[in-house]
Amino acid sequence: MSDTDSDTASSVGEILEDVSEADTTTFKCLFCDEQWSRVPDMFSHCHKEHDFDVENTIKKLGQDIDELSIIKLINYLRLEAQKGIAPKEIKVDSETLADDKYLHPTLPDDALxxxxxxFMPDADSKAIDYDEYEAALQKNVGGNVEKLSLDNDRDTDYFESYKGNAIHREMIEDRVRTEGYRDFIEKNAELFKGKTVLDVGCGTGILSLFCARAGAKRVLAVDNSDIANRARDNIARNGFSDKIEVIQGRIEDFHMQRKIGKEKVDIIISEWMGYGLLFEGMLDSVLRARDLYLKEDGLMVPSHCTMRIAPISDKEWIADASGEKFWKDVYGFDFTSMIPGGILNDREIGVFDVPSKSIGGEASTFYELDLKNIQIRDLDFTASFSSKLGSSSASIDAFAIWFDTFFLPGEKSQDATAIDVAKWGNNGEAGLGFSTGPYSTYTHWHQAVLLLGDEDRKKEVKGGSTLKGKVTYKKPRKDDRGIDVTVEWEAESTQGPVSGSSKRTMGA
Structure with missing residues (x-):
């Protein structure tokens, strides 16, 4: 979740019009263009479709093989494939891989x-870290070769934003969020008793402490921000150092498994949700952790999220949020050239607590995330929605997007799209969860608001008619932390059909 002032509306990002590139969180097959998110699946594909056994090739290289040699192997195989050599004709031996030119990645930013x-050597050999890899790359390949991009300023800023106290206080003070996790853990303590839990993005360690207090045997608390040092102190002060191990680093790091160990975990818990659910791209890391570390019958906490959208039909609220009301009269002067000059504008997605009275139609669930099964590639999508407009709605001014979060253990598993989490606790429905929508208690996530263009806001719609449309989420080019959101819509007016489309960016 991004750093924000919970008392005021906020906005993030600049528009990026470039067409999105392939998701860098997936990787290309060694010998063809097919994309994969799991190494074992890709290696199996190479064996069956290309007649090349990568795992057996690694084993044949012998016990002395190190991590750099395996990296060289991947780059070498890609290079040979680019030359047009059939996979089964590629010869691999230790002498070939001794050449340090193969430290240079064949594909830029190769996620593989x-x-x-x-597939790295056993833990009794020394794990090499990124700094050592980069040093070896530059020393042996030369200064004229572009360095492998292992990190970027966007990621650095992201993790830097989480090292201070303010953002963590804001999240912990969000009782809907924090008590939602706590209540699930405490009311389902039997799920945690004696289990191993991986907390991805542990922050101050609050979720890890809930798990340990509920009886977890071991909790691995991972965070790449310097807040990990505070988490370690918090855990020690509360007497749980024997159960909770704090590990600072990125969950994606190829040497992280050395620190976590090869035993799979029973539960992965994480508070990964951002504005509009997917802003910040932290879910990518959680899904990688799932594929690497979670047992086949393991539990994801939360288990599901649904994404919801509703039209906003309230020109007075729009005028205030966009700055139109303010700029029309500045001490008697007309400053309308400054419009849109507020947090709600025609380039970015704004973040607001939208008054429920401003919602102009029924909320529609347009996407469900089953955290046990969804893949990273599924986080770029286009989905349909439908909403019956309120009888007094005469225009569509904007769209509000929010999400609902579910904690559904296996025996309580059900269709998350059919559950109204705002009513849980009142009507005895199974499961636990919370909503971040305008009809529930406000949260630090607020709602993401996408303002329509001036011409679209002037179009009249017929109250009580059905609004239909599509929502597209797509990561901007070279920015897995941001989101481009496009909403296309059509409705009825007294003169016939009307339609519109708006694209806004949430990013930095």
Whole structure:
């Protein structure tokens, strides 16, 4: 979740019009263009479709093989494939891989190089970290070769934003969020008793402490921010150092498995949700952790999220949020050239607590995330929605997007799209969860608001008619932390059909 002032509306991002590139969180097959998110699946594909056994090739290289050699192997195989050599004709031996030119990645930003933890040497050999890899790359390949991009300023800023106290206080003070997790853990303590839990993005360690207090045997608390040092102190002060181990680093790092160990975990818990649910891209890391570390019958906490959308039909609220009301009269002067000059504008997605009276139609669930099964590639999508407009709605001014979060253990598993989490606790429905929508208690996530263009806001719609449309989420080019959101819609007016489309960016 992004750093924000919970008392005021906020906005993030600049528009990026470039067409999105392939999701860098997946990786290309060694010998064809097919994309994969799991190394074992890709290696199996190479064996069956290309007649090349990568795992057996690694084993044949012998016990002296090190991590750099495996990285060289991947780059070498890609290079040979680019030359047009048939996979079964590629010869691999230690002498070939002794050449340090193969440290240089064949593909720029090759995500596969960060996913090889399961195939690295045993833990009794020294794990090499990114700094050592980069140093070896530059020393042996030369200064004229572009360095492998292992990190970027966007990621650095992201983790830096989480090292201070303010953002963590804001999240912990969000009782809907924090008590939602606590209540699930405490009311389902039997799920945690004696189990191993992986907390991805542990922050101050609050979720890890809930798990340990509920009886977890071991909790692995991972965070790449310096807040990990505070988490370690918090855990020690509360007497849980014997159960909770804090590990600072990125869950994606190829040497992280050395620290976590090769035993699979029973539960992965994480508070990964961002504005509009997917802003910040932390879910990518959680899904990688799931694929690497979670037992087949393991539990994801939360288990599901649904994404919801509703039209906003309230020109007075729009005028205030966009700055139109303010700029029309500045001490008697007309400053309308400054419009839109507020947090709600025609480039970015704004973040607001939208008054429920401003919602102009029924909320529609347009996407469900089953955290046990969804893949990273599924986080770029286009989905349909439908909403019956309120009888007094005369225009569509904007769209509000929010999410509902579910904690559904296996025996309580059900269709999350059919559950109204705002009513849980009142009507005895199974499961636990919370909503971040305008009809529930406000949270630090607020709602993401996408303002329509001026011409679209002038179009009249017929109250009580059905609004239909599509929502597209797509990561901007070279920015897995941001989101481009496009909403296309059509409705009825007294003169016939009307439609519109709006694209806004949430990013930095």
């Amino acid at each position: 190089l960060f996913e090889l933890g399961d």
